[in-house]
Amino acid sequence: MLQSVAVGSKSLADYTHISGRALIEEVRELARPLQGLRVLHVSATAFGGGVSEILYTQVPLMRDLGLDCDWQVIYGREEFFHATKLLHNALQGAPHDLTEDEWRCWRLYNEMNGRELAGGWDVCVVHDPQPAALYRLVPDKARGWVWRCHIDLSTPNAATIEHLLPYIREYPHSIFHLRDYVPNGMDGKVHAVPPAIDPLAPKNMALAPADAAYVCEQFGIDVERPLMCQVSRFDPWKDPLGVIDAYRIVKEEIPEVQLALVGSMASDDPEGWDFFTETIAHADGDQDIHILNNFNNVGAIEVNAFQSHANLLIQKSTREGFGLTVSEGIWKGRPFIGGKVGGIPLQVQDGETGYLVSSVQECAQRSLAILGDPELGRVLGRKGKEYVRAHFLAPRYLRDYLRIFTELQSAT
Ligand code: UDP
Numbered sequence: 170m171l172q173s174v175a176v177g178s179k180s181l182a183d184y185t186h187i188s189g190r191a192l193i194e195e196v197r198e199l200a201r202p203l204q205g206l207r208v209l210h211v212s213a214t215a216f217g218g219g220v221s222e223i224l225y226t227q228v229p230l231m232r233d234l235g236l237d238c239d240w241q242v243i244y245g246r247e248e249f250f251h252a253t254k255l256l257h258n259a260l261q262g263a264p265h266d267l268t269e270d271e272w273r274c275w276r277l278y279n280e281m282n283g284r285e286l287a288g289g290w291d292v293c294v295v296h297d298p299q300p301a302a303l304y305r306l307v308p309d310k311a312r313g314w315v316w317r318c319h320i321d322l323s324t325p326n327a328a329t330i331e332h333l334l335p336y337i338r339e340y341p342h343s344i345f346h347l348r349d350y351v352p353n354g355m356d357g358k359v360h361a362v363p364p365a366i367d368p369l370a371p372k373n374m375a376l377a378p379a380d381a382a383y384v385c386e387q388f389g390i391d392v393e394r395p396l397m398c399q400v401s402r403f404d405p406w407k408d409p410l411g412v413i414d415a416y417r418i419v420k421e422e423i424p425e426v427q428l429a430l431v432g433s434m435a436s437d438d439p440e441g442w443d444f445f446t447e448t449i450a451h452a453d454g455d456q457d458i459h460i461l462n463n464f465n466n467v468g469a470i471e472v473n474a475f476q477s478h479a480n481l482l483i484q485k486s487t488r489e490g491f492g493l494t495v496s497e498g499i500w501k502g503r504p505f506i507g508g509k510v511g512g513i514p515l516q517v518q519d520g521e522t523g524y525l526v527s528s529v530q531e532c533a534q535r536s537l538a539i540l541g542d543p544e545l546g547r548v549l550g551r552k553g554k555e556y557v558r559a560h561f562l563a564p565r566y567l568r569d570y571l572r573i574f575t576e577l578q579s580a581t
Contacts, residue, residue: 200234213299384474418533522553
């Protein structure tokens with residue numbers, strides 16, 4: 170059997186004061202005819218990365234609304250996650266497709282998980298490419314199927330997408346963050362729905378400035394000096410090396426600046442450790458660069474503290490599905506510099522709520538502008554927070570899911 174994830178409980182009512190009564194009521198209306206709907210989310214991991222982050226909020230909220238919702242994680246060994254990491258990279262444009270053996274491994278684990286998957290679901294939402302073959306392999310296990318893609322599919326490796334397409338094409342519904350990500354040849358109904366953050370999760374809840382500073386201090390940050398920060402997995406697409414290069418340019422003009430690279434390790438990302446080591450080497454012993462990960466006790470509250478305390482937040486990705494860290498950071502009211510890729514321009518309005526950049530130089534220049542003018546940082550941050558409130562909080566995402574479930578129900 171696939172392993173169920175324990176998600177705890179959440180109450181939609183608690184979000185009323187943040188997202189407004191109208192949206193909360195709309196969500197409740199949509200949920201009324203869906204009482205008891207048996208919904209299963211299937212993903213590759215319950216730990217690390219954006220997908221698990223989202224499901225820890227969406228699943229308990231769906232339950233709170235009366236849906237019979239579960240989240241299960243597929244079984245996989247290192248060989249499988251090695252193949253799926255290559256798959257992820259190739260789908261985001263890396264030059265190498267999987268070998269025949271790697272594709273066989275991917276399919277084999279899908280077959281194994283398909284056999285073990287319990288049946289009788291009204292809706293099965295399959296997240297990302299790791300378990301994407303399930304619909305093709307065991308379509309009878311659920312009445313309705315959705316493929317939820319969290320990655321940037323705008324310029325995939327041609328051979329890789331061609332190989333994957335027969336497995337994803339026929340899903341009756343698929344969801345992408347952006348229209349740009351939808352590959353040619355999808356047969357079912359395609360939705361463009363960005364995800365959202367949970368403003369009440371420990372990672373995003375309001376933290377007093379003194380508490381945030383106190384937490385950062387415990388990780389060796391001098392809270393009297395300026396801090397730049399990027400929170401993300403250690404992955405080349407997130408470009409932590411480029412962030413270090415930008416910081417070095419900033420440091421020439423503002424010698425007291427510090428940099429924190431806060432990155433979690435995901436259990437389905439075996440390459441993470443190699444790149445972590447590479448990042449440390451790139452920092453070259455600079456005492457003002459703090460490279461931390463979840464194995465150093467950096468959990469949700471600590472991420473919150475770093476995002477709340479930093480003078481400037483960065484997500485200098487060169488490829489990005491959505492980039493939850495962007496809305497998370499902006500929600501803390503901080504000025505944000507993001508790479509002009511993937512879902513980041515959706516969240517950062519260039520010049521209004523932060524800046525979009527395409528190079529180390531640009532990133533450094535914008536950083537200098539913000540660090541040199543605290544009032545500018547405050548204005549960008551304030552506007553950004555309202556933008557995130559209007560577009561990227563969990564109740565809106567819940568509404569969009571329920572709309573899709575409603576469509577599925579009326580079709581079956
Ligand atoms: N994250 C975390 N600790 C870290 C680094 C990242 O909890 O040290 C979280 C981050 O806050 C965000 C998620 O992991 O919620 C990453 O999601 P995102 O969409 O930004 O990127 P992904 O990892 O899915 O590519």
